[in-house]
Amino acid sequence: MAGINDKILKIVRRHGRGARVYTAADFRHLGSDRAVWQALSRLTKAGKLRRLARGLYDYPRHNKLLDIQVPASADAVAAAVGAVAGDSLAAAHALGVTTAVPVRPTYLTSGQSRSRTVGNRIIDLQHAPAWLLDFKDTPAMPFVQALNWLGDNADEDVVDKLRNQMTPEIERALKNKRVPGRLREPIRMLTLAPA
Template identity: 30%
Template structure:
C-alpha cells in the first residue's frame, strides 16, 4: 500500500473523531507500522489536519468562533492520549474530576490525574497536566467511570453534595455504566458508597 493510501486511512479515522480529539502514533499502528505512521502523521501536521500539542501527541484542532482562531487543546483528551501512549491507567482527581463531569465551570490551571505510571508533569500552553503515581493495586478492579465518580464525590466533600449535583452525576452515565459503578464501588469508603447508591437509583 502506498503512502497516500495510508494517509487516507488516517484521515478517515480523524474525520470520524470529534473536534478536539487527541491522538498518538499508537492510535494508528493497527493500520500501518510505526515508522509509516510517524511519516504520515508528520504530513498531516503540515497539512493542518492535525496539530502537535506535545511530543508525540497531536489533536484535531477545534475552531473557536468567539476567539476566531483555533482553541487551545482539550487537557482531558490530551491526558488520555498520553496515558494510551504509555499504557497507563489514569483517573481525574479533585477539581479536574468536577470539570470533566460538568460539576464545575471553573477551568483549573493544573489538570491532575492519579496514574499507574510515574509522577510526571506536562506543560500544555498556559496549563499543565500532572500525573500522580498510584499503585495498580489501588486502581485495580474499578473501571475509569467508577474511579471518576469516586474522585468527584471526594472533591465535593462529605455531607456537601446537593440534589442538583446528584442529578448531574446520574445523567453523566448510562444505565449500564451506573450498574457497574454500583457494583464496583462497594469497596470504597462507606460514606462515598452511600452517595454512589443515591446517584445510581434508576
C-alpha cells in the same frame, strides 16, 4: 505513502475536529512505525493535523469569529498520554460536595506521576493506587474519588448529597469493591437506606 495519509485522515475525520488527541500508537495498525511517523509529519506540514507537543497531534477546530485554532482540551490531551480519570477534587466539585476547583488540570494514571506541557498548558498526571483504579470503568469512580478527597470531612450533609445522585449500579460497585479502611464508614453510610 499517500495511502497511510488518507487512512489517518479518514480516522481523525470520523471522530471530528477537536474531539481527540492522537499519538502514533493510534495508527500503528496502518503500517510500520516509521511510515506512520512520516505520514504524521507530512499531514502536519500540510496543515491537516496540528502537532501539540512531541508525539501528540490533533485535528484542530477553528473559531471563525476569532479566526484562531481552538486549543486542544485538557481532557483529550490527558487521555492521549495515559490518564484514566480526572482528579478527586474535580470529581468532588462535579458532584456538588465542594465549591473548590482545581487550579491546574490533574489526572489519574496507572503509570508514574509526571507533568506534560502542551502549548502553554501544564497537565499533571498523578499515580493512582490500585484500589482506586478498580473503579475506573464503573459509574462509582467519581463517588469514591470525592469521598477520598473529602476524607474526614464526609459528614451527613455530604453523604445526603451523594446519596441523591446514586443509581443501583453505583451502589453495587461501592458494595462489591475493596476500599481502604478510612473509606469504609462513609461508603457504609452512603449505601444504607436513608432513615
